[in-house]
């Protein structure tokens with residue numbers, strides 16, 4: 370159900386290999402649970418413990434790598450990893466019948482798989498790309514072409530909107546700057562949703578295997594845009610906005626280069 374497709378590759382070999390192994394462990398445990406000859410206890414005693422240890426080791430490797438390359442997102446990643454570890458540690462099977470226990474284990478594995486899938490596609494995908502950019506404009510050059518006409522046109526428009534937002538945020542002496550920023554961020558959100566809808570429809574039409582991974586990535590980006598709230602950041606609003614626009618640029622660049630460019634032209 371949770372396939373480790375090419376969309377999940379972040380491009381760092383040892384991290385990709387560990388992600389693949391984590392998926393395999395979860396899938397194996399889920400398969401075993403389907404058999405009804407007392408495998409529940411085996412899965413619980415052996416596989417869940419192994420999965421927990423492997424995940425902890427993997428997080429440590431990933432964090433060490435991020436530290437080594439000076440990745441700005443390391444604190445946020447640490448928190449996300451911690452949440453995963455706590456969830457697994459706090460999980461308690463209690464006194465359940467074999468059937469009840471199998472159901473609980475299956476729910477746990479499903480939760481972990483979904484968490485991992487989303488985390489890889491949204492957070493890990495950005496590893497190595499969380500740099501403070503040098504104030505440059507996004508330029509829609511050939512390297513971003515997917516060859517799908519509609520998709521390329523929409524990506525170009527997204528670049529334009531983000532550049533416009535960037536300019537506004539950096540502008541001084543603009544008396545209605547705040548309202549304009551709110552407006553442009555809404556324009557960005559609406560256009561992003563339109564673009565994702567169209568792109569997904571295209572992938573659906575051609576029967577593309579990477580569609581479910583793309584959907585997860587798209588959803589997380591829209592969630593992030595929905596969480597932008599300028600009312601809560603009065604104190605250092607300027608800093609918040611500047612960081613936001615850097616994140617938006619990096620996300621879009623990484624998503625187009627690593628994920629969208631894999632979509633075949635048909």
Ligand SMILES: [Fe+2]
Pocket residue numbers: 431446450488492493
């Ligand atoms: Fe991670």
Ligand SMILES: [Fe+2]
Pocket residue numbers: 520524564568625629
């Ligand atoms: Fe796209």
Ligand SMILES: [Fe+2]
Pocket residue numbers: 568583587624628629
């Ligand atoms: Fe996409």
